[in-house]
Amino acid sequence: MYNLDNIIKERLKPEQLKQFNKIYYGREDHCKLKLLESTIEVSARNNFDVAGYSFSAAKEEVRKPNILRLGLIQHSIALPTDSPICEQRQAIFDKIEKIIDVASSENVRIICLQEAWTMPFFLCTREKERWAEFVESPSDGPSTLFLSKLAKKHEMVIVSPILEKDEDGVWWNTAVIIDEMGNYMGKHRKNHLPSVGSFSETSYYAPGDTGHPVFETKYGKIAVNICYGRHQALNWLMFAINGADIVFNPSATIAEFGETFWGIEARNAAIANSYFTCSINRVGNEEFYVQNEKKSRTYYGSSYVTAPDGSRTPGLSKDKDGLLIVEVDLNLCRQIKDKWNFNMTARLDMYTKALAQFK
């Protein structure tokens, strides 16, 4: 698939390209990270892309820089959707392990996978029983056990969006947080569930009941806004109010469901809330046979990161597995808050009253 940004890069003069980047990416230069030789070699051999960018902050007198690397992984499923469930999952585990190894070698400290990363996004099938064995316990299901080992080995915090089955057998769309010692740290359940056209998640699981938790990990205060929740300004806002410096948005979304504004919403949220947003979307084509009818959905990847000043990285590719490494200085969050004062001028008391009156 051709890459539009590459074409524009070829066709514009350097000064024009700076202007283009400023308007469309929020800064004149993308600030690429230099990757290790081994990263380039391993990723080529295993057929995934790696891209790296950095965002800096001003030096401060009292605080030290708070620099770390974040990792975002986008991937396709690895086997056809009618393969045995354990094999499908294991094949995904195998490729994710290789990507996380590379991320670790590049010093990534917090990594996030895509929504329902261990499985095809079967929610379009309207079948439930057929897929029930992909759904697991967040604290000790197969994916948490698998990632805990990697988290411990690499001293990495891992955000793992899965489908959860609770002790009563109720399903939830859940992001599990695993700390850098490999321990289960907590979870967040998706707050807003889409019903768009013939696609609906409400027959699979309930809207989240965990509010807007922010996890104070060793490396930073993080939160997770799962997929469709990115359309809700208040969802983003509550994570800011609760102190997040980084909000991940693991997604599974197809072109017809808003590709034209994929670059807008998470970027706007970073600006409005003075934090980093990390947008992740799966890639590849997934085919299902439902009552002998073929359903097919293609995910467009394009994972990217936005800084609190509104500048963003280019997206990963639309059709290939990829690792996006982003070096951030978390001091930028407070610096931008102090600059724009969006939180100081938010008048939340006025809105609390206005919303109460409305309800």
Place this chain on the structure above:
Amino acid sequence: MYNLDNIIKERLKPEQLKQFNKIYYGREDHCKLKLLESTIEVSARNNFDVAGYSFSAAKEEVRKPNILRLGLIQHSIALPTDSPICEQRQAIFDKIEKIIDVASSENVRIICLQEAWTMPFFLCTREKERWAEFVESPSDGPSTLFLSKLAKKHEMVIVSPILEKDEDGVWWNTAVIIDEMGNYMGKHRKNHLPSVGSFSETSYYAPGDTGHPVFETKYGKIAVNICYGRHQALNWLMFAINGADIVFNPSATIAEFGETFWGIEARNAAIANSYFTCSINRVGNEEFYVQNEKKSRTYYGSSYVTAPDGSRTPGLSKDKDGLLIVEVDLNLCRQIKDKWNFNMTARLDMYTKALAQFK
């Protein structure tokens, strides 16, 4: 000043340009309106740009199409800032009258001017008394009297953002709504006031006390989110809750204050709230001498309109007076609400409680 979009248009092949427009403007084709010969002639003679675009909606069985034309005006001041106040204002009136005449000939039914449109944006000077005579009564001040005549003549609703002095002499940053018969219909006072770096509006006027009114004009339900209020997601949201189909964002903003995300925030608001947003910014360079020190600020124009589906028009120029004419079918608002269900899934009860707890 060169126009980046024109350069990109020249350098990309037709298929690539469609892809570019889709990603960066939300649709493959800009759907230009054909303008009258007289529009082209009058605008050239008076040195302002005119551009026109349309957004369509699907046909419905029960409702008729609800098509109308909106107008956005961006302009520079007309005389140096040390000229007599009445002359400065009159010179602006003179050029605005010509632009509104053209808008009328193109069947524009609702028009909005930029923030504090009758004056230089003197709020950067930190002086108050020197400029006090620009500040006026919203119901019968000079600008309302001037625009009322035009509104009546052209059967046009006019949104007139001015600085207001109330009966107690207190100032407000206010948008006046004049109906199509030339009557004062109401006003909205700016809710969120910026304090950014050395620039602060809080010493001039108080944060608005008029809430989030929506005006049911003959042509559509409109609201006004003045300038810095575009950074506040809840400000946009309340206008949606109160029923707006069109929200104007009259502004006066310079490159250092977020030009890199000018294209993001109002566009995101249109998506999040399923209404049209109309972003207007002044143009030109304004020079002030304050205690013998020269202050200079340059506004970057780039006014644009976004539809509820997230597609947007190109911006007007960065440095020239301009009229943006946009034909909309207001039926699109409900169609998009029904498609995405962002309001159905908003869980406002949850947020009302969460915000109340926080406060």
